[in-house]
Amino acid sequence: MKSILIALxxxxxxxxxxxxxxxxxxxxxxxKGASFDVKLEHSGHTLAQxxxxxxxxxxxxxxxxxxxxxxxxxxxxxEWVGANKDNSYFSVxxxxxxxxxxxxxKSHFSTYGQLVExxxxxxxxxxxxxxxxDLSFGQNEPxxxxxxxDSDEGQHLISSYPLSVSHVxx
Numbered sequence: 001m002k003s004i005l006i007a008l009x010x011x012x013x014x015x016x017x018x019x020x021x022x023x024x025x026x027x028x029x030x031x032k033g034a035s036f037d038v039k040l041e042h043s044g045h046t047l048a049q050x051x052x053x054x055x056x057x058x059x060x061x062x063x064x065x066x067x068x069x070x071x072x073x074x075x076x077x078x079e080w081v082g083a084n085k086d087n088s089y090f091s092v093x094x095x096x097x098x099x100x101x102x103x104x105x106k107s108h109f110s111t112y113g114q115l116v117e118x119x120x121x122x123x124x125x126x127x128x129x130x131x132x133x134d135l136s137f138g139q140n141e142p143x144x145x146x147x148x149x150d151s152d153e154g155q156h157l158i159s160s161y162p163l164s165v166s167h168v169x170x
Contacts, residue, residue: 028118029073029102030080035169038071038085040162047128047155054093055123058130059103060149060157061088061164072133072144075102080168084133088164089157096125103133103146117146130154 025032050056059074061084071085077099082090100120121129130153134145149157 025075025104025114025116026102026118027078028100029075029104029116030078034073034080036071036073036080036083036166037169038083038088038164038166040086040088041165042162045158045163047158048091050126050128051093053096053125055096055125056091056128057094057099057101057123058089058091058128058154058158059084059101060130060132060154060161061085062132062157062161063087063135072103072105072135075104076100082164083166084164087161089161090164090166094123096123098122101131101146103144105135105144115142115144117144119146119148121148128154132157 048056057076059082061072064087071083073083074081074090076092076094081092084090098120099122101118103117105115115135117133119131123129128151130149130151132147132149132153134147136143136145
């Protein structure tokens with residue numbers, strides 16, 4: 001019941017591109033050609049609280065034992081905000097209101113060389129939101145899936161994974 005209430009309160013509308021491949025990135029993502037240096041911090045982490053007047057958004061990469069894709073870039077409202085690799089997570093504070101998220105992975109398996117997944121959501125001050133990226137391989141092409149998840153699943157994954165600290169390569 002709690003997860004249903006969270007889902008309703010979240011008012012997220014996931015616009016699925018269902019792991020669509022695209023030679024051009026949508027404006028939601030960020031500047032074309034961005035790449036990140038990513039380091040993982042394996043020391044224990046506690047969940048951060050949103051700054052006053054802000055919401056907190058966690059982006060979690062959940063590839064299970066198949067860490068064959070090194071880096072998934074994450075964009076929010078047209079700016080790259082970070083990247084995950086090897087089953088990791090990071091968080092960002094956002095202002096209340098509507099936001100557009102993008103996850104992008106350069107894939108050697110995809111026809112166009114990139115997988116893109118999009119979502120949008122409405123954030124409320126003081127709330128925490130969780131998004132999980134899953135990558136799977138079908139018969140022909142890999143698919144990237146970005147989905148909003150409830151706080152129980154989000155907190156469980158975060159407790160299992162290292163923190164991703166990323167910086168845009170210059």
